[in-house]
Amino acid sequence: MAQLSDDCFAFGGPMMSVDEAVGLIAARVTRVEELETVALNAADGRILARDIAAPLPLPPFTNSAVDGYAVRSLDLPKGAEAAFAVAGRIQAGASASEAIQPGHAVRIFTGAPMPEGADTVFMQEDVRLDSEGWVVLPAGLKPGANVRPAGEDIPMGTAALARGRRLRPQDVALAAAFGLTEIDVTRRIRVAVFSTGNELVSPGAQRGPAQLFDSNRFMLMAMLGRLGCEISDLGIISDDRASLARGLKQVADSHDLLLTTGGVSTGEEDHVKAAVEGAGRLVLWRMAIKPGRPVAMGIIGGTPFIGLPGNPVASFVTFVHVVRPTVLALAGALQQPIVPMPVRAAFAYKKKIARREYVRASLRRATDGVLEATKFPREGAGLLSSLVDTDGLVELGEDIAQVEPGQTVGFLGYASLM
Numbered sequence: 001m002a003q004l005s006d007d008c009f010a011f012g013g014p015m016m017s018v019d020e021a022v023g024l025i026a027a028r029v030t031r032v033e034e035l036e037t038v039a040l041n042a043a044d045g046r047i048l049a050r051d052i053a054a055p056l057p058l059p060p061f062t063n064s065a066v067d068g069y070a071v072r073s074l075d076l077p078k079g080a081e082a083a084f085a086v087a088g089r090i091q092a093g094a095s096a097s098e099a100i101q102p103g104h105a106v107r108i109f110t111g112a113p114m115p116e117g118a119d120t121v122f123m124q125e126d127v128r129l130d131s132e133g134w135v136v137l138p139a140g141l142k143p144g145a146n147v148r149p150a151g152e153d154i155p156m157g158t159a160a161l162a163r164g165r166r167l168r169p170q171d172v173a174l175a176a177a178f179g180l181t182e183i184d185v186t187r188r189i190r191v192a193v194f195s196t197g198n199e200l201v202s203p204g205a206q207r208g209p210a211q212l213f214d215s216n217r218f219m220l221m222a223m224l225g226r227l228g229c230e231i232s233d234l235g236i237i238s239d240d241r242a243s244l245a246r247g248l249k250q251v252a253d254s255h256d257l258l259l260t261t262g263g264v265s266t267g268e269e270d271h272v273k274a275a276v277e278g279a280g281r282l283v284l285w286r287m288a289i290k291p292g293r294p295v296a297m298g299i300i301g302g303t304p305f306i307g308l309p310g311n312p313v314a315s316f317v318t319f320v321h322v323v324r325p326t327v328l329a330l331a332g333a334l335q336q337p338i339v340p341m342p343v344r345a346a347f348a349y350k351k352k353i354a355r356r357e358y359v360r361a362s363l364r365r366a367t368d369g370v371l372e373a374t375k376f377p378r379e380g381a382g383l384l385s386s387l388v389d390t391d392g393l394v395e396l397g398e399d400i401a402q403v404e405p406g407q408t409v410g411f412l413g414y415a416s417l418m
Contacts, residue, residue: 003030003302003303004028004029004030004299004302004303004304005299006280006281006299007281008028008029008299008304009024009028009283009285009297009298009299009304010283011024011283011285014286015286015287015288016285016286016287016288017287017288017356017398018287018288018289018321018356021285021287021295021321021322021325022321022325022335025322025325025326025329026325026329026335029304029326029329029330030330031186031329031330031331031332032186032187032189032256032330032331032332034186034187035049035050035184035185035186035187036184036185036186036187037182037183037184037185038182038183038185039181039182040172040175040176040180040181040182040183041172043167043171043172043175043183043185044167044168044169044172045166045167045168045228046166046167046183046185046186046228047164047165047166047167047185047186047228047328047331047332047333048161048162048163048164048165048166048167048171048183048184048185049163049184049185049186049332050163050184051159051161051162051163052159052160052161052175052178052180052183053157053158053159053160054154054155054156054157054158054160054178055156055178055179055180056156056178056179057150057151057154057155057156058151058152058153058154058177058178059148059150059151059152059153060150061113061150062113062114062147062148062149062150063111063112063113063114063147063148064108064109064110064111064112064114064121064146064147064148065110065121065146065147065148066110066121066123066124066146067108067109067110067123067124068108068121068122068123068124068126068127068146069084069086069105069106069107069108069121069122069124069127069135069137070090070100070105070106070108070114070115070118070120070121071084071100071104071105071106071118071120071121071122071137072100072102072117072118072119072120073119073120073143073144074102075102075103076120076137076139076141076143077137077138077139077140077141078139079139080139081136081137081138081139082136082137082139083130083132083134083135083136083137084103084104084105084134084135084136084137085103085104085105085134086104086105086106086107086133086134086135087100087101087104087105087106088100088106088107088115089106089107089108090106090107090108090109090112090113090115091109091112092109092110092111092112093111093112094112094113095113096112096113096114096115096116098115098116099115099116099117100115100116100117100118101117105122105135105137106118108121114147119143119144119147120141120142120143120144120145120146120147121145121146121147122135122137122138122141122145122146123146126138126141154174160174160178161174161175162334163332164332164333164334165333165334166328166333166334166336167183167185186331186332186333188228188229188230189227189228189229189230189256189257189327189330189331190229190230190232190254190255190256190257191224191229191230191231191232191255191256191257191258191259191327192231192232192234192251192255192257192258192259193217193220193221193224193231193232193233193234193259193260194217194233194234194235194236194237194247194258194259194260195214195216195217195235195236195237195260195261195262196236196237196238196244196260196262196272197236197262198211198238199211199212200212200213200214200236201213201214201236202214202235202236203218214236215312215384216261216262216308216310216312216315217233217235217236217261219312219315219316220259220261220308220315220319220323221233223316223319223323223324223418224259224323224327226418227324227327227328227418228331229327232251232255234247234251241274241275241278242275243275244272244275244276245275245276245278245279248275248276248279248280248300248305249279249300249301252279252280252300252301252302252303253301253303255303256303256304256330257303257304257305257306257323257326257327257330258300258303258304258305258306259305259306259307259308259323260272260306260307260308261307261308261309261310261315262307262308262309262310272296272307273296273307276296276298276300276305276307277298279300279301280298280299280300280301280305281298281299282296282297282298282305283296283297283298284296284297285297285322287318287321287322288354288355288356288398289317289318289321289355289356289357289358290351290355290356290357290358291309291311291313291314291317291358291381292309292314292317292318292321293309293314294309295307295308295309295318295322297322304326304330306322306323306326308322308323309381311381311382312381312382312383312384312387313360313380313381313382313383313384313386313387314381316387317358317393320338320417320418324417324418338412338416338417340395340409340410340411340412341410341411341412341413342408342409342410342411343363343370343371343372343373343394343408343409343410343411344366344370344371344372344373344406344407344408344409345372345373345394345403345404345405345406345407345408345409346364346366346372346373346374346375346405347359347361347373347374347375347403347405348402348403348404348405349375349396349402349403350401350402350403351396351400351401351402352401353398353399353400353401354398355398356395356396356397356398357395357396358393358394358395358396358412359375359376359393359394359396360375360376360386360387360390360392360393360394361373361374361375361376361390361391361392361393361394361411362374362376362389362390362391363391363392363411371411373394373409373411375394376389376390387414391413391414392411392412392413392414392416392417393411393412393414393417394409394410394411394412395409395410395411395412396409397410
């Protein structure tokens with residue numbers, strides 16, 4: 001387990017910006033050092049633990065990029081078309097056993113190795129065969145056309161995949177092209193998730209008239225699952241200081257991160273804050289973000305603790321900016337900025353300067369073909385429907401005071417946030 005110092009999340013400012021929060025997490029969280037080796041077909045989404053240099057050039061041999069006819073560039077027709085005797089045929093997967101002779105062409109197919117001496121390929125649709133079976137090649141083709149040299153894509157020994165990369169299908173394809181069957185990755189980050197509150201019951205349990213089914217816990221576990229975490233569902237822990245402190249101490253040593261929502265304010269019945277302080281150290285972050293703002297960060301036995309706001313939308317947004325970078329930092333992943341897509345606003349909105357806000361929105365294509373963002377019609381950080389019935393979030397930076405219809409804004413699709 002990664003062991004963090006008690007003051008890892010200490011922050012001296014009165015209000016933390018989103019960028020400050022992400023930067024602090026990236027700088028102070030220690031990566032998990034345990035590795036595991038996984039089969040190539042299980043590597044998608046995992047964090048690469050070691051650099052991979054190209055063990056061979058890609059492509060490994062010079063080959064044709066098209067179906068056509070290979071020739072020597074010294075023989076290219078100049079000024080007028082010319083006929084060439086066809087001496088041989090090379091299919092993909094076959095060997096080019098003989099060198100090409102001057103004035104001759106070789107029938108060749110996409111991916112087939114170039115015969116020795118040949119360095120240019122005419123596409124088959126640009127040529128014709130005469131009555132004698134010779135191929136008539138037009139003038140004007142540049143030397144080297146339609147040929148893929150060995151190492152054109154990646155030379156041998158080149159740094160191809162860097163440690164810390166969160167592997168994607170295209171990265172897996174590259175490893176396969178190198179002939180690899182296994183990859184070393186950081187082991188999955190172990191996260192314990194729990195809820196507190198006598199007002200909550202788990203789905204499937206008997207719900208009292210003043211109780212709610214616990215939804216945040218399941219949302220958080222689903223988001224953690226998309227980050228490749230190994231998740232322990234601790235359920236709903238009794239809402240008293242002793243039970244909470246005891247439960248947190250018991251699971252801290254076997255997990256890399258402890259996560260919950262709600263119960264971290266200063267109310268008389270919010271016991272998470274006191275329980276964490278009893279089991280370790282707690283720092284309450286006030287972030288300049290809406291929805292969101294109060295986030296509890298702490299350390300229990302060297303294991304980080306995060307308490308998110310209880311409203312589901314605030315919990316979702318702060319997960320993206322606090323939990324996600326923490327998980328990635330624990331896994332040793334490179335922190336890649338989430339880049340909004342420019343779209344046109346189809347709504348008006350006012351906000352405070354020096355605070356970043358996220359507006360739930362749906363995308364539509366306007367009559368002029370431009371993508372527009374339409375705002376969810378109701379406000380409130382407790383509306384789960386505002387997450388379900390929208391496509392993502394419009395990000396409004398700290399320096400923006402208002403948005404007018406037609407203005408360009410940044411849009412973050414939900415898929416890009418996990």
